[in-house]
Amino acid sequence: MAGIREKGPLCVGIDPHAAMMPALFGKAGPEAAAKWGVALVERCVGRAAVVKPQAGLFERWGSKGLAALEEVCQAATRAGLIVILDAKRGDIGSTAEGYAEGYLGADSSCPCDAITVNPYMGVDTLEPFVSVAEREGKGVVVLTRTSNPGSKDFQQKLIDGEPLYLHVARSLGPMIDRLRGQDTQWSGLMMVVGATGPAEAARVRATSGDALFLVPGYGAQGAGARDALAGFVKRPGGLEGGVVNASRSVAMPDSAKGAASVKDWERAIDLAITAAQAELVEAARG
Template sequence: MTPFGDRLAAAMDAHGPVCVGIDPHPSLLASWGLDDEAEGLRRFGLAVVEELGGRVAALKPQSAFFERHGAAGVAALEDVLAAARDTGTLTILDVKRGDIGSTMTGYAEAYLGDRGPLRADAVTLSPYLGLESLRPALDLARRTGRGVFVLALTSNPEAAAVQHARHDGVPVAAQIADGARAENAAAPGERLGSVGLVVGATTGSATQDLGLDLAGVGGPLLAPGVGAQGAGAAELAQVFGRACGQVLASTSRTVLQQGPGRLHEAAAQVVEEVRAAMSA
């Protein structure tokens, strides 16, 4: 199988450097005329896939909104992921898992194996039990041609207490970036490595302040915060600099709040804005 990073690079070339979240907030469900229950989530997610499948670089379901409805909600998520696979659209399952040993292996098999009903093309992972604790997921993703996005620099204010902290004189976020770079360097010849980072588009000067070499990571940079959360051209340029070509901007409410029948037009507008920002 073609590595995830190369498949993502091709999808970004074809459809633009934007992924659209599938985040069924209760308020969004209500605005779509759907009930806040598992069937409403399923209908919401399938409608997003129907409109945007094959028309955006990736779709990013947020697992938590489905999980809160228990087994029926997880079943709805399985249906949404399967529908996206049928369109050939890449999926990034936003689960932010992080654990150790056999538990991390279980998470890896659930999301990155070839047979699990919750399998996706990539997942988000939390490295704060130590980046090496993610080894089962990193290794399985490489074997199955899938990818991971490791939380490195998020935009929530409380994250600085951990991500900006220094260990042996080096900021934790910089150590995570260095680890991702090393993983991607182990697979030379790929246009984009399959180990990416999550870097918030609203983190301001933090990348410079902490000395993060994002371009050197060699993998994709998933950038939440574009659109409704306030990040535009200036913010993307400040945060990512010469790594802008690796950015996969993530947007959700800006597109989803437009309602059914108008999603593609809204997503295309975000793509146009992000492309303009990256070429500035």
């Protein structure tokens, strides 16, 4: 939490959309994605503490895309940034063990501090991730109340009078305790709780206690800073309780689209990251 408290709660999403890749980094593909991703990591240093590479947008290019993802994660790790790998893995125990060791294990070629996981198959499928995270001092980020429009299809269905997302949040209590940090009350068991549902975020917070939130939906998806922080809690230094992701609005802002040089692109990205971080920090002050 130290880096987040120092710089602010912004998490910069590294999403190499093929149709939106800046031409400055070459033709859209794995090599351009690696160059762009590493360059974005460099712009985050000193401005944001957390990055979130989107695995699926690298995986579309096969083994070369995976190599590009590894390069970006390695660069972010060397730079001292917190890396949340957005991979949304989820499977039965033995398969989940492979995912967990492959990404959270000490020898991972794609190093990250936490990975997003899907709880749909049950709490037992999360155990391999939590076990490796507990051993390695890392985190697990569970999809809980997401920001996409279709989240209502399942997550808001009532079971015994409560929406499914609250049942998911409540079921994670023991894992929250297991991954609680030694130097902070916050847990490395995180939850994805979208900024597009601030009232729901407050309900999840009341249920989940000390779980940190990964909050998508801020920026390009339309949610403002105050909505993004709806599930945070008041502390002496202001609101805290997670990180707020912004991808296109800071990594591919309109001001960067017409950049004539890498230097121009860097200036545009610096301004976008700084502005988003400042807006979130101001909102966190209450």
